[in-house]
Amino acid sequence: MKKILILGGGFGGISTYQRLHKLIHPANIHNIRIELISKTNYFTYSPMLHEVATGAVDREHVVQPLREILTCCGKDFHQADITGIDPKAKIVHTSTGDHSYDILVIALGVEQGFFGTPGAEKYALALKWLPGAVSIRNRIIKSFEMASEMHDKKNKEAMLSYLNFVIVGGGATGTELAGQVSDLIQHEMRQFYGDVPISLSQVSIVHAGTRLLEQLSPRASFEAKKHLYKLGVKTLLRERVVEVTKNGVSLASGKSIASNSVFWTAGTESVLQSLLPKNMLTERGLLLLSPTFQTPAYPEIFGIGDCASITDKQYSYPPLAQAAVQAAELVSKNIIAHISKKPLHKKEYKHKGDIIPIGNGYAIYEKGDFITTGFLAWLLRRIVFLESMFGWGNRIQVLFEWIIGLFLPRDTSEF
Numbered sequence: 022m023k024k025i026l027i028l029g030g031g032f033g034g035i036s037t038y039q040r041l042h043k044l045i046h047p048a049n050i051h052n053i054r055i056e057l058i059s060k061t062n063y064f065t066y067s068p069m070l071h072e073v074a075t076g077a078v079d080r081e082h083v084v085q086p087l088r089e090i091l092t093c094c095g096k097d098f099h100q101a102d103i104t105g106i107d108p109k110a111k112i113v114h115t116s117t118g119d120h121s122y123d124i125l126v127i128a129l130g131v132e133q134g135f136f137g138t139p140g141a142e143k144y145a146l147a148l149k150w151l152p153g154a155v156s157i158r159n160r161i162i163k164s165f166e167m168a169s170e171m172h173d174k175k176n177k178e179a180m181l182s183y184l185n186f187v188i189v190g191g192g193a194t195g196t197e198l199a200g201q202v203s204d205l206i207q208h209e210m211r212q213f214y215g216d217v218p219i220s221l222s223q224v225s226i227v228h229a230g231t232r233l234l235e236q237l238s239p240r241a242s243f244e245a246k247k248h249l250y251k252l253g254v255k256t257l258l259r260e261r262v263v264e265v266t267k268n269g270v271s272l273a274s275g276k277s278i279a280s281n282s283v284f285w286t287a288g289t290e291s292v293l294q295s296l297l298p299k300n301m302l303t304e305r306g307l308l309l310l311s312p313t314f315q316t317p318a319y320p321e322i323f324g325i326g327d328c329a330s331i332t333d334k335q336y337s338y339p340p341l342a343q344a345a346v347q348a349a350e351l352v353s354k355n356i357i358a359h360i361s362k363k364p365l366h367k368k369e370y371k372h373k374g375d376i377i378p379i380g381n382g383y384a385i386y387e388k389g390d391f392i393t394t395g396f397l398a399w400l401l402r403r404i405v406f407l408e409s410m411f412g413w414g415n416r417i418q419v420l421f422e423w424i425i426g427l428f429l430p431r432d433t434s435e436f
């Protein structure tokens with residue numbers, strides 16, 4: 022009996038698990054057992070977190086219990102924090118005990134990075150996991166309650182600081198979040214906080230780069246900035262946050278923005294530095310892989326997703342959910358090939374394109390030289406979201422919420 026152990030219940034881990042089972046069962050390969058370890062007992066559909074952060078979608082609908090997905094062969098799942106990996110002994114150490122393996126798949130993703138910015142981790146809220154998205158939603162609502170109080174007390178300075186929302190990072194996550202926050206303010210907050218002068222509310226993106234959405238073309242960046250401007254979002258380019266305090270942010274240019282709501286979306290940090298020997302990792306702490314997705318020193322260890330980096334540029338995969346899902350197909354086939362002592366394969370990544378929704382009813386779609394903006398791109402994004410979610414229950418509930426959202430306001434209860 023060979024034991025395949027998958028670490029991480031995100032896009033890479035789940036997709037590898039599902040594809041492995043599809044390969045094992047029809048071929049009637051019974052001498053293989055697959056187990057998965059993850060620290061939360063649910064999968065998070067991160068592309069929709071900005072909608073949870075702004076109340077457009079309920080938090081329950083972007084997660085799915087792992088035990089609902091991993092039901093193939095009985096006991097397949099362990100909820101535990103992975104604390105170390107010993108590749109020589111083929112043992113994974115966790116908060117609940119040790120696990121041995123014959124084949125290991127490392128799919129642990131990355132954590133939010135803060136570039137060592139003083140105060141960022143303490144005072145900024147990160148949109149990386151579900152609890153962060155829920156905190157952002159509550160912070161926006163609380164800020165409007167406080168702004169209303171400060172307005173009553175005629176304390177304009179304090180009121181403005183509650184009405185200023187600073188988003189750090191102008192990549193896809195920051196741009197999408199800015200669009201949604203602005204939309205929430207212009208609709209529900211305008212409707213329910215009639216005593217608050219909404220025109221004084223300001224959403225700002227602070228981005229160190231020269232343009233938004235740097236992974237897309239300059240035209241897409243231009244369209245994003247233009248649409249955000251229409252929504253009232255201020256874009257500060259070539260500007261860096263050097264400190265976050267409970268009163269706001271200080272910028273490298275010497276300026277500062279008073280704000281009680283700083284939302285952090287820039288940068289990532291490896292989770293592998295404390296788990297694996299240094300010589301298995303890149304300088305940034307990512308798992309070094311060959312184009313067959315194996316670690317050079319230990320061919321029984323495979324890696325996938327955001328935590329991994331393929332040394333050969335021609336075969337490198339970007340840190341995207343669509344790349345992790347695509348890689349899972351090859352990784353699962355290569356695992357079976359490795360067990361059966363057959364040749365392993367390499368495959369170049371095929372990008373399906375990018376769709377960046379900015380507020381309700383507008384998105385930018387880009388694939389190669391083709392670019393389109395507006396409502397149809399936004400509709401396409403929704404279809405792709407639904408198609409790529411795990412589980413019909415969540416798909417139906419999210420679709421229902423989107424339809425209801427066309428007629429009814431979002432829920433603005435703070436919880």
Ligand SMILES: Cc1cc2nc3c(=O)[nH]c(=O)nc-3n(C[C@H](O)[C@H](O)[C@H](O)COP(=O)(O)OP(=O)(O)OC[C@H]3O[C@@H](n4cnc5c(N)ncnc54)[C@H](O)[C@@H]3O)c2cc1C
Nearest residue numbers: 029030031032033060068103129130326327340341342343
């Ligand atoms: C807000 C947001 C929006 C995004 N939008 C898009 C999008 O629209 N399209 C797109 O293609 N990509 C998007 N991405 C990127 C996408 O989410 C990642 O590329 C994808 O999740 C990577 O999959 P993964 O399996 O490598 O890691 P993850 O999905 O992050 O999964 C990692 C897993 O490892 C577990 N884990 C980590 N450390 C430990 C430990 N020590 N012990 C136990 N378990 C552990 C975690 O709990 C998690 O289950 C977005 C990301 C974010 C944050």
